[in-house]
Amino acid sequence: KIGANRGAVSLGLRSSTSGPLPPGQSRSLYLVAPRPSQVPSSAAAGDTLVGSIHYGRSNPARHGAGRRPGGFRLSLVVPATTVKTKPLSSSPAGDLASEERKFLIDRLKRIPFETRRKEFDALANKLLATTPNLRPVLVTRLERLDHVDHRKKRLGDVVAAADAVIATVDTDKLAATLGRRGGRSADKGVLVDALYRKGRALAYMELPEVIAAHPIADKAAHAKAFDSNFKELGRWVDTTENTYVLLHIRHERRRGRPAMALKWLTKYYPGTPANFWYVKKRRDLYEKLGWSHCHEYERRWLLVRFPKVYEAF
Template sequence: RDLKVARLAKLQGDKKAEDFDRLAEEILENTPNHLPVLVEQLKRLDSEANRKKNLDQLIAAAETVIAQIDTETLAKHYGVKLNPDDDDAKSERANLDKKLNILTDALYRKGRALGYLDTQLRESENAESDNSKKQLEEIDKQFEANFAELQKWAETTDDKFVLLHIRRENRHDRIASALKLLNQKISRSPHDKKLLKKRIRLLGELNWGEWKAHEETWQIRRFPSKYQPF
């Protein structure tokens, strides 16, 4: 079974979708809700190329993963200081650390997907319809509940989760706070084009036109569409 799961991780591309689904179904048929398979299914839906195309499925996949984690056991375990001389306790901690990482990763992916879904609805032609407004209200509730759950288990300003924290600050119109966190993130990843584009957008939302224009100019210099020949 472990070998089959390892093979799943190598079948993430679109061209291998049928093979992935067939193998995942085979494993889950024999071992329902096998967590490593559910995690691979989530990662596949949340690939950079596909995540915005399958947001509802992605959210459902994240919820399936989250549901498999016994959070009561996690809470009890991490509420007690680990005895460094207890090998059994250390082994249990290592196992639960993996589950904690899976939980926080799934919560992060779900939150990001909810944020994208919110943006898609707001930018749609029917954004002002009663149905869209109800959907946006529901998404907002889900986003906040999911973020609160993530905060129970992780520091959301950590590098792994900070983009979701920034999104939440932005959603609550704390744009200056979002920009501060984003600048810190950029200082750690100074050549990330997507982060720099986010900064331009936030500067625009703050109506800091001069700074926005400055960043746009530097963006062209950093990432020119064509380079001068030597």
């Protein structure tokens, strides 16, 4: 690239370098070095690139070449590439104990719970020994214990794990900050999830197949625990919402109000795809109400919609 002068080039101004040059006069030119992207990739720093430049224009109407044959020799030494180095961080080094704790928590979440339970428990206990009530560990343990395929075998452990998570939330401070039914926060999400899981586990303990294997020792204390937990959940969320309605239905059934339970179930029943638990609950409620024809209808639909759950063999 050629410019009329260095100043014009540095300012990015267009300047004309062409035009007639009378005999005896001179004109200065400024040659702009190529950008790094224009230098051949095979050229290394220190290499010399050679070429030529012409200062005249061929004109067939005139005698002679009009410019020097072969032009004037031009050379360029490839400069060294400037490597931008990232400045060293001036922030202090992180807390090694905190970094190690984060690493171990991440490792804990990756351990298969059912097949490597001892390893999971050992690491969880180690973390809790150094940092009691470490919420990520307690939440992870609750989620693993409350797995849909295995929760009925360890409902007592689920309740205990939920209580441990609930204890990490300062409910008075949370209520003062957000209000019980208003706003969202990580603390509220953890609290509500633990309350719901605990309530579901307490409800499952009352199922006939669970009672057959694990009878409830103190039914009055158990009923009080369920009612107290459900009441606390109701302080934070509307238990008739879709997320919590199954527990609300259980609450109505325990109060001897199957018709009210059916009312709330029917509100969310026509879903797509069909929800197995909703169909099953409605079948059971029809039986509780003594509506045998509706019960039989729903029982057949349950077999049609969810054949895998009720395979003969």
